[in-house]
Amino acid sequence: MALPVKQQLTYWGVASVVFLLVLWFLAPVLAPFLVGGAIAYFMDPVADRLQRFGASRVVATTVISLSALLIAVLLMLAVIPSLAAQLTALIDATPRIFQRLQAVLTEQFPELLDENSVIRKAILSIGDNLRQWGTEAAKTVFTSALGVLNAVLFLVVVPVVAFYLLLDWDNMVARIDALLPRDHAPTVRLLAGRIDGVLAAFVRGQISVCIVLGVYYSVALMLAGLEFGLVVGAIAGAITFIPYIGALVGGALAIGLALFQFWGDPISIGIVAAIFALGQFLEGNVITPRLVGNSVGLHPVWLLFALSAFGSVLGFVGMLVAVPVAAAIGVIARWGIEQYQDSLLYRGTNTPDDTSPP
Secondary structure, X not given: XXXXXXXXXXXXXXXXHHHHHHHHXXXXXXXHHHHHHHHHHHHHHHHHHHHHOOOOHHXXXXXXXXXXXXXXXXXHHHOHHHHHHHHHHHHHHHXXXXXXXXXXXXXXXXXXXXXXXXXXXXXXXXXXXXXXXXHHHHHXXXXXXXXXXXXXXXHHHHHHHHXXXXXXXXXXXXXXXXXXXXXXXXXXXXXXXXXXXXHHHXXXXXXXXXXXXXXXXXXXXXXXXXOOHHHHHHXXXXXXXXXXXXXXXXXXXHHHHHHHXXXXXXXXXXXXXXXXXXXXXXXXXXXXXXXXXXXXXXXXHHHHHHHHHHHHHHOHHHHHHHHHHHHHHXXXXXXXXXXXXXXXXXXXXXXXXXXXXX
């Protein structure tokens, strides 16, 4: 005999509160474990495919781990030093960019930039403030003993957690399934399958989109001669997963730097703008529909709200859990609507003839 609905809701409510409290208190140390778990989740289909080809789970996990290690080493040797150098140069060049902006505005709108103008004072201070902020941030990250220790621990813990979770992923899923309440197991499996489908379509697909666009923007902008093309491409690709914001920030950064570097050369500026416009066209019409799908059940507004809400409450950990939680809430909400539309509360007890309009 099943427990009364009220009692079941009490148990599920208490479990949810405990989960949120644990997430709240352990947020500072959860980041590497969540990242490792996310990597294992992303790589599980690859391991399953290798197993279907005859490899054992240990062999499949080892092959994936060694491949990831090789890619990481290649990135550290070939890409990351150049990326760090360009990022440092961009931070140092920020004051010059704003000085150039001041000169252009002074030339075009002299009446707005007299010596006592608020706009003039703001532009003069923005560049220095940004440079100071960038320098302080770099010092905090690279010279702070705690920051270095946390970075080392992160780089060590994430691969270890990902390896062992990937190795035991199917067993963990089976154990969790065995612990489900028997009366609700079919429903939980149904919802879990739908959530997995949304995450597989969105997260795995969106990461692929970010990588493809990041490589495209970096290579194309560097070939176009943009001084900080690698950094701009990396930033534009990385924030593509944020609806609308990614396109606006990436485009503004690319075109703004092009205006600074190629001022008086409209052809070069047009090439940079065309590169970004082509990237947006390919993203919306080719790359995202093929890799993500036209409908994955995560509305852009809902995703933005989840990222903002969880990020403001839990910081980086909140950003990590925002998409899975948003997907879960969306799936459960749609399932609840389905149940409501199949219930007597929605359909009523009238016959079809009685419900027809007069």
